[in-house]
Amino acid sequence: MPYEMIATLMFSSMMLMLLTGQRVFGAIGxxxxxxxxxxxxxxxxxxxxxxxxxxxxxxxxxxxxPMFIFMGYVLSESKIAxxxxxxxxxxMGGLRGxxxxxxxxxxxxxxxxxxxxxxxxxxGSTIALPELLKRGYDKRMVTGVIQAGSSLGILVPxxxxxxxxxxxxxxxxxxxxxxxxxxxxxxxxxxxAYIVIRCRINPVLGPVLPAxxxxxxxxxxxxxxxxxxxxxxIFATMMVPFVKGWTSLVESSAIGAMAAFCAAVLKGRMTxxxxxxxxxxxxxxxxxxxxxxxxxxxxxxxxDGLGAVKAIEAVFTERLNLSPWMILILMQLSxxxxxxxxxxxxxxxxVAPLYVPLVGELxxxxxxxxxxxxxxxxxxxxxxxxxYNLFLMRAMAPPEIxxxxxxxxxxxxxxxxxxxxxLVMVFPGIATWLPDYVYNKP
Amino acid sequence: MHSMMQGYIxxxxxxxxxxxxIVMYGIFVLMGxxxxxxxxxxxxxxxxxxxxxxxFTMVAYYILGGPYSIQLGSNxxxxxxxxxxxxxxxxxxxxxxxxxxxxxxxxxxxxxxxSTAYSLGYWGGDPLSFFGGLITGGEEIGRLERSSSAxxxxxxxxxxxxxxxxxxxxxxxxSELFKDVLRLKGEKI
Amino acid sequence: APxxxxxxIKWRMQTYAGASLAAEVIVPAIEMFNKIAGDRMQIELFFAxxxxxxxxxxxxxxxxxxxxxxxxxDSMASPTEVTVFGGxxxxxxxxxLDVPVLFNxxxxxxxxxxxxxxxxxxxxxAGAWDPCHFATKDPINSxxxxxxxxxxxxxxxxxxxxxxxxxxxxxxxxxxxxxxxxGELDGIAWSGITEDYTVGWADxxxxxxxxxxxxxxxxxxxxxxxRWNELPEDxxxxxxxxxxxxxxxxxxxxxxxxxxxRVNGDKMKLTTIPxxxxxTVEAKALEFWEEIAAESETKRRVVDIFKKYNAxxxxxxxxxxxx
Ligand code: NA
Ligand code: NA
Numbered sequence: 004m005p006y007e008m009i010a011t012l013m014f015s016s017m018m019l020m021l022l023t024g025q026r027v028f029g030a031i032g033x034x035x036x037x038x039x040x041x042x043x044x045x046x047x048x049x050x051x052x053x054x055x056x057x058x059x060x061x062x063x064x065x066x067x068x069p070m071f072i073f074m075g076y077v078l079s080e081s082k083i084a085x086x087x088x089x090x091x092x093x094x095m096g097g098l099r100g101x102x103x104x105x106x107x108x109x110x111x112x113x114x115x116x117x118x119x120x121x122x123x124x125x126x127g128s129t130i131a132l133p134e135l136l137k138r139g140y141d142k143r144m145v146t147g148v149i150q151a152g153s154s155l156g157i158l159v160p161x162x163x164x165x166x167x168x169x170x171x172x173x174x175x176x177x178x179x180x181x182x183x184x185x186x187x188x189x190x191x192x193x194x195x196a197y198i199v200i201r202c203r204i205n206p207v208l209g210p211v212l213p214a215x216x217x218x219x220x221x222x223x224x225x226x227x228x229x230x231x232x233x234x235x236x237i238f239a240t241m242m243v244p245f246v247k248g249w250t251s252l253v254e255s256s257a258i259g260a261m262a263a264f265c266a267a268v269l270k271g272r273m274t275x276x277x278x279x280x281x282x283x284x285x286x287x288x289x290x291x292x293x294x295x296x297x298x299x300x301x302x303x304x305x306x307d308g309l310g311a312v313k314a315i316e317a318v319f320t321e322r323l324n325l326s327p328w329m330i331l332i333l334m335q336l337s338x339x340x341x342x343x344x345x346x347x348x349x350x351x352x353x354v355a356p357l358y359v360p361l362v363g364e365l366x367x368x369x370x371x372x373x374x375x376x377x378x379x380x381x382x383x384x385x386x387x388x389x390x391y392n393l394f395l396m397r398a399m400a401p402p403e404i405x406x407x408x409x410x411x412x413x414x415x416x417x418x419x420x421x422x423x424x425x426l427v428m429v430f431p432g433i434a435t436w437l438p439d440y441v442y443n444k445p
Numbered sequence: 446m447h448s449m450m451q452g453y454i455x456x457x458x459x460x461x462x463x464x465x466x467i468v469m470y471g472i473f474v475l476m477g478x479x480x481x482x483x484x485x486x487x488x489x490x491x492x493x494x495x496x497x498x499x500x501f502t503m504v505a506y507y508i509l510g511g512p513y514s515i516q517l518g519s520n521x522x523x524x525x526x527x528x529x530x531x532x533x534x535x536x537x538x539x540x541x542x543x544x545x546x547x548x549x550x551x552x553x554x555x556x557x558x559x560s561t562a563y564s565l566g567y568w569g570g571d572p573l574s575f576f577g578g579l580i581t582g583g584e585e586i587g588r589l590e591r592s593s594s595a596x597x598x599x600x601x602x603x604x605x606x607x608x609x610x611x612x613x614x615x616x617x618x619x620s621e622l623f624k625d626v627l628r629l630k631g632e633k634i
Numbered sequence: 635a636p637x638x639x640x641x642x643i644k645w646r647m648q649t650y651a652g653a654s655l656a657a658e659v660i661v662p663a664i665e666m667f668n669k670i671a672g673d674r675m676q677i678e679l680f681f682a683x684x685x686x687x688x689x690x691x692x693x694x695x696x697x698x699x700x701x702x703x704x705x706x707x708d709s710m711a712s713p714t715e716v717t718v719f720g721g722x723x724x725x726x727x728x729x730x731l732d733v734p735v736l737f738n739x740x741x742x743x744x745x746x747x748x749x750x751x752x753x754x755x756x757x758x759x760a761g762a763w764d765p766c767h768f769a770t771k772d773p774i775n776s777x778x779x780x781x782x783x784x785x786x787x788x789x790x791x792x793x794x795x796x797x798x799x800x801x802x803x804x805x806x807x808x809x810x811x812x813x814x815x816x817g818e819l820d821g822i823a824w825s826g827i828t829e830d831y832t833v834g835w836a837d838x839x840x841x842x843x844x845x846x847x848x849x850x851x852x853x854x855x856x857x858x859x860x861r862w863n864e865l866p867e868d869x870x871x872x873x874x875x876x877x878x879x880x881x882x883x884x885x886x887x888x889x890x891x892x893x894x895x896r897v898n899g900d901k902m903k904l905t906t907i908p909x910x911x912x913x914t915v916e917a918k919a920l921e922f923w924e925e926i927a928a929e930s931e932t933k934r935r936v937v938d939i940f941k942k943y944n945a946x947x948x949x950x951x952x953x954x955x956x957x
Pocket of ligand 1: 118
């Protein structure tokens with residue numbers, strides 16, 4: 004059987020296995036080992052699965068994974084974000100749509116303190132959402148705000164998705180993280196612009212906070228402003244030593260996790276329950292990630308062994324005879340398509356190794372592509388019918404928000420994100436300027 | 446048969462729960478190693494052992510923690526179709542597909558055993574008989590594999606931990622299988 | 635993939651090198667082999683860590699997951715008595731021609747063959763790679779500057795260098811460039827300047843130390859013993875010839891490249907530790923040799939060969955050795 008056919012067969016049977024609803028790592032791992040056994044038999048077919056575990060052990064940037072996950076849980080479980088929310092509430096409440104704008108601000112700060120979108124989603128839907136609804140904000144708009152805002156978690160550093168991308172593309176994490184800063188802030192600004200415009204056209208969507216709620220003594224207002232310092236301090240204790248080269252990436256992530264933990268202890272929020280939940284959930288989520296990556300690495304090794312990368316490249320460049328930009332756009336589209344029904348980590352570990360070398364060979368900058376990739380996955384997770392973030396939102400949102408609301412809410416934000424994606428594609432400098440500037444690249 | 450399955454579930458789940466509850470504090474061990482690494486690097490000579498020790502800790506953390514994460518239901522499934530199914534239908538599908546998972550774990554475990562045998566100096570093709578031989582005295586431990594770093598730790602301890610973790614994972618998945626069987630027989634689990 | 639006749643022998647081979655370096659050190663030889671062998675045999679080449687991680691390479695070859703390997707003995711941690719001499723054995727060689735002479739004329743081939751036969755692996759042939767220099771972020775002008783530097787290097791070289799305060803770090807080869815940027819490493823003592831430029835390390839370091847702790851490392855081609863014995867004799871010969879082609883290619887590619895980039899390269903500044911200070915390192919190497927030799931009978935044999943060879947070279951005088 005020609006190799007392309009084996010590769011296609013492997014990929015489609017993996018999809019089929021995933022559809023059965025078995026745990027993702029089991030589905031992928033099974034296809035990987037059965038393919039290795041059928042192809043290579045007793046000539047080592049049975050040790051591809053375990054070799055992946057040794058490979059994974061050596062992937063040192065993954066040591067950051069539990070650290071960032073722990074950070075996110077400490078932040079959301081200990082509710083130290085409450086004060087942050089109040090800060091935006093008081094300071095932005097006087098504007099039309101101000102609370103929604105404040106929520107985007109909140110999401111940016113939370114994004115700077117953790118590496119996934121889950122923490123932002125949890126904080127947004129438990130703290131911000133009920134308050135916004137109580138104040139008469141349009142439920143569809145605010146649901147969209149929280150989903151779009153929390154997706155910044157993987158674009159604004161630190162970002163777990165970019166760490167994984169860095170491992171696969173063999174690109175420096177530091178530069179990738181910096182590359183995410185400007186596009187992340189730009190997207191936040193575009194979300195805010197959208198809110199401002201919508202609320203100007205239709206003030207009912209985001210009513211101004213009543214005067215008595217805004218009438219807060221100046222001293223109290225300033226005290227609340229201090230709450231905004233906390234994330235900045237946590238972010239700085241982690242990022243400054245890293246960018247300065249004093250500590251390595253993995254060391255910085257441990258410092259960040261420690262800083263978040265200390266902040267929660269000092270604020271008196273580290274109760275027994277918060278501690279238990281953070282520690283237990285960190286184990287759960289880390290295991291989920293690691294076992295999926297373990298299985299996907301084995302799958303990838305068999306795929307590599309088949310020369311599937313070369314086959315896909317040949318399909319794109321020779322058979323379809325496409326220009327590099329066409330190929331790039333096609334890849335982005337296929338990512339969005341796959342994002343509708345593939346798990347995000349699995350998608351990264353299986354599909355990215357196929358695409359990234361091709362992108363490099365087509366002459367594109369892999370740092371820049373990392374950002375394109377991340378924005379594309381963000382979109383994929385938000386688009387119906389099936390999206391990772393949609394499911395999370397459904398699980399966390401208060402009952403008055405229906406599934407229809409959730410689906411309807413994201414449309415404008417997805418359009419904004421597609422616009423942002425296009426901007427980054429057309430003006431690569433948006434992503435590459437900051438890393439080039441910091442790392443003095445010519 | 447019934448009570449045997451129930452006993453198995455009770456026993457395996459309890460063991461894995463205990464182990465998982467201990468291993469979950471590994472996050473602080475990992476954090477400690479990495480923070481010591483940055484302190485020693487900034488103020489003294491960088492330590493030789495920190496990076497590898499952190500890697501070993503991470504492996505022990507996620508492999509030994511795996512069975513507990515299954516109990517917690519942390520392992521994502523693609524719920525495109527699955528999410529809509531009834532409990533009974535889910536149980537039926539799981540009952541079948543968990544064999545694929547078990548197969549994967551068996552291959553993984555076999556690889557781990559074979560690699561651990563190598564780390565104890567066995568270069569033949571039948572690692573199981575090597576371990577058997579170790580017990581009966583027919584085989585002996587040969588050249589111990591060391592990591593190719595300046596610290597040069599022996600590799601058999603971490604590989605043995607991996608065997609243990611993968612074995613416990615296998616036991617846990619069999620426990621999940623039994624749970625589905627009991628569910629289909631109408632018992633509440 | 636091209637259609638392949640039913641009877642075609644297929645080998646999987648993995649090199650220690652990543653794609654960019656492999657393009658020079660191995661790809662031409664394998665392409666040549668495949669072109670000549672045609673329908674009779676095809677070798678598929680995989681790069682660093684692609685199928686199995688480098689640490690598992692030896693086991694994978696013993697079991698036949700991989701049929702053939704290109705690597706040094708040291709970084710793939712082969713379970714033999716000669717492992718420490720593959721890779722950079724400190725001050726074992728001064729020029730790249732020393733390596734083939736040691737193997738072909740001073741008896742290392744025979745020792746390697748014995749040792750690998752014991753563990754079921756065919757040692758096909760050894761050749762020379764590049765010298766071992768430091769590429770660092772900060773300039774190295776004295777031995778004191780090496781103190782506390784986290785450096786990616788070969789295991790044995792790392793053991794030797796740690797007495798000068800160097801902290802050897804072992805990471806997957808493909809991750810080195812990233813590790814320099816994530817701050818996991820301060821420098822690299824793994825190659826000469828040709829490799830620094832070829833694989834991109836020159837982009838993440840600033841300085842190149844002209845002193846080296848070895849003039850060339852020894853790397854080899856290996857094969858799974860059964861697979862090797864199954865090959866018809868003419869294909870065995872063809873394989874050997876192509877390995878020799880690879881050895882020859884590296885001989886001039888590195889030798890010329892080192893000089894050219896020192897003179898014309900603009901990415902790294904050259905620094906030098908004065909000769910008399912560096913002589914202390916060389917003296918320590920001889921102590922290190924004795925330390926190694928004391929570990930086993932085989933190691934004693936190899937160290938004696940190194941000693942004999944270097945003594946002969948000194949006696950021969952210029953151009954073999956100066957001073
Ligand atoms: Na983030
Ligand atoms: Na989607």
